[in-house]
Amino acid sequence: MSTTPSVTDKFSLDGKVALVTGGSRGLGREMVLAFAAAGADVIITSRKAEACADVAREVEALGRKALPVSCHVGKWQEVDALIDKAYEVFGKVDILVNNAGMSPVAPSSAETSEELFDKVIGVNFKGPFHLSSVIGERMAAGDGGSIINISSSGALFPQPRFGPYAGAKAALNALTEVFAREYGPNVRVNTISAGPFLTDISKAWAPEKRETARSAIGRPGNPEEIITAALYLASPASSYTTSSLIRVDGGLY
Numbered sequence: 130m131s132t133t134p135s136v137t138d139k140f141s142l143d144g145k146v147a148l149v150t151g152g153s154r155g156l157g158r159e160m161v162l163a164f165a166a167a168g169a170d171v172i173i174t175s176r177k178a179e180a181c182a183d184v185a186r187e188v189e190a191l192g193r194k195a196l197p198v199s200c201h202v203g204k205w206q207e208v209d210a211l212i213d214k215a216y217e218v219f220g221k222v223d224i225l226v227n228n229a230g231m232s233p234v235a236p237s238s239a240e241t242s243e244e245l246f247d248k249v250i251g252v253n254f255k256g257p258f259h260l261s262s263v264i265g266e267r268m269a270a271g272d273g274g275s276i277i278n279i280s281s282s283g284a285l286f287p288q289p290r291f292g293p294y295a296g297a298k299a300a301l302n303a304l305t306e307v308f309a310r311e312y313g314p315n316v317r318v319n320t321i322s323a324g325p326f327l328t329d330i331s332k333a334w335a336p337e338k339r340e341t342a343r344s345a346i347g348r349p350g351n352p353e354e355i356i357t358a359a360l361y362l363a364s365p366a367s368s369y370t371t372s373s374l375i376r377v378d379g380g381l382y
Contacts, residue, residue: 285381
């Protein structure tokens with residue numbers, strides 16, 4: 130009989146623990162539930178404790194353990210408390226997804242306040258840096274793991290008035306390469322560059338933006354369309370993939 134793992138086995142997350150920031154809604158929630166369905170226990174964190182608890186109940190309904198934790202990832206003291214709680218409850222983190230993000234737009238670059246600038250950089254870059262550096266070091270010293278940075282097409286196709294956001298996501302892309310080399314070979318670090326998705330934020334878009342996109346596929350993505358890329362990077366299926374950026378954006382141009 131062949132000893133080659135089946136395709137299903139390669140995508141299995143049995144026995145793994147995943148931590149997903151911004152995991153209470155949108156793409157984060159989709160990834161949380163997908164990881165649980167693949168066999169992982171999940172730590173769900175966002176700023177809203179009640180929303181995290183709601184998703185935790187969904188994970189438990191799938192037969193997996195869940196830990197909801199309220200955390201503002203732009204504040205290192207809260208990040209440290211999150212890490213401590215995760216390791217206290219599960220003893221490890223095998224998969225870290227830096228998904229939390231924010232993209233408010235100022236009237237103009239000149240009118241961007243220092244408070245807004247710091248908030249955008251804090252959530253999109255400062256938090257992922259600290260989470261990845263602490264957890265990545267522990268992964269490297271232990272059994273390894275996978276870190277997935279959820280970036281944005283805004284870093285590849287920057288637009289006016291989005292300077293802080295585009296810059297933070299571009300920095301996150303660079304951070305992927307830094308940590309892939311720093312914590313390799315047994316920690317893999319990759320980026321998913323997400324395009325427009327029909328999450329809660331899309332409710333503020335103009336109607337035509339919800340139906341069409343300047344892309345090869347020609348439409349925004351449905352939230353569940355992030356799942357396969359995330360499962361690939363989280364699982365043994367991507368054992369030879371690191372320091373990579375995978376565009377899940379419908380072929381934007």
